[in-house]
Amino acid sequence: MYLHYSAISDVGRVRRENQDSGYAGPWLLTVCDGVGGAVRGDLASSTAVQALRKLDQEPDDDILGQVAGAVHRADDRIAELVEEDPALNGTSTTATVALFDGTRFGVGHIGDSRAYLYRGGELRQLTHDHTFVQSLIDEGRITEEQSRTHPHRNLILKALDGIRHEEPDLFEVPAEPGDRIFICSDGACGTLSHDRMAEILGTGTPDFAAVELVRASLEAGSTDNVTCIVADVSEEAPSEDLAPLLVGAAADLPRRLPLGGAVGGLFRGHRSGDTGEIPPVPDDVPEGAYVADPIDPEAARYAPRDPGRFSWLRRLLLAAVLLGVAWIVLAAGWSWSQQQFYVAEDDGKVTIYRGIDARLPGLSLSHPYEVTDVELDRLSDIDAEAVREGIEADDLEDARLTVDNYAARQDVS
Structure with missing residues (x-):
């Protein structure tokens, strides 16, 4: 079987930079969502995708081993960047990878980007978010709907940051003709309901569905970057002009948007076949200024902050305080024992x-x-x-x- 795919990434209505990166090819589908705000999440996601895209060739029997190895290499590459430039300490990215061998998908996942399977009119989420709100959902403390407006919905617990070397979730998904795979950043799945995604995925070509998913996410109020990859499993080989697609930060998209002009639309088509463009959001801003982020939840999403100067002194003082507390507790215990x-x-x-x-x-x-x-x-x-x-x-x-x-x-x- 073969993949017929489409990939689109858009900076969205609010952010100045696109920190998402995506890649779709005949063997590989992947989305990485950079986190860390000012510490270059765009660099983390594009670095990861550039490492992961080397998977885009016919895999061997150990499909999950190949996925795991590629994810670890992407993490190592981010570690090298941080080592070369300490100012990047705190940058990180999610990663959702689907490697196809003609009969099955080997999936690797870390973070809160998601992979879905649309089969027989039903949509099933394949990946499990590594987020704080997902842990609350798992414990039955909140519902999926409540998680969309939870104040800590942006906090993720695992990502590729070159420091913690987290292990990705790994699993296989058997493929069937007619399956549709959807991989996206949380700019889409964090805004669209399950039913709305299923409604869109049930229509049109992969290209049409990808366009509609991005447009629907932005119209529903997404304030994040939005990246969507849609791929159909087919027994028919795709046309020869279906080249691999590299989107988002990995494709070196413009980082800033001058006010007064439209955001560059990435859509390759819409219902009427036109090119979609998203109007600028700010109204009363001086001409020539740049769109500024509001209080940005990305800044507190996952990445640890740069410890800055004198971090060793803070750690030393903390250790001294802890030792002092331990000494006081021991002294109090010994004094009490000598009265017995x-x-x-x-x-x-x-x-x-x-x-x-x-x-x-x-x-x-x-x-x-x-x-x-x-x-x-x-x-x-x-x-x-x-x-x-x-x-x-x-x-x-x-x-x-x-x-x-x-x-x-x-x-x-």
């Missing part, structure tokens, strides 16, 4: 101990305080065994009273 007393045996005699009747490896928590002249050999077997096991006391006076009681019962003959 119990009665036990020491060298065959009834003895008052100070501390608690316990031991830690290499450390005794008590010591003999008063050794009496009451000998265990002169006590009854029951009394002697009780002393050997240790007898608790409320305080020193109570311990002495216990000793006096045993002294009165000892055999003096």
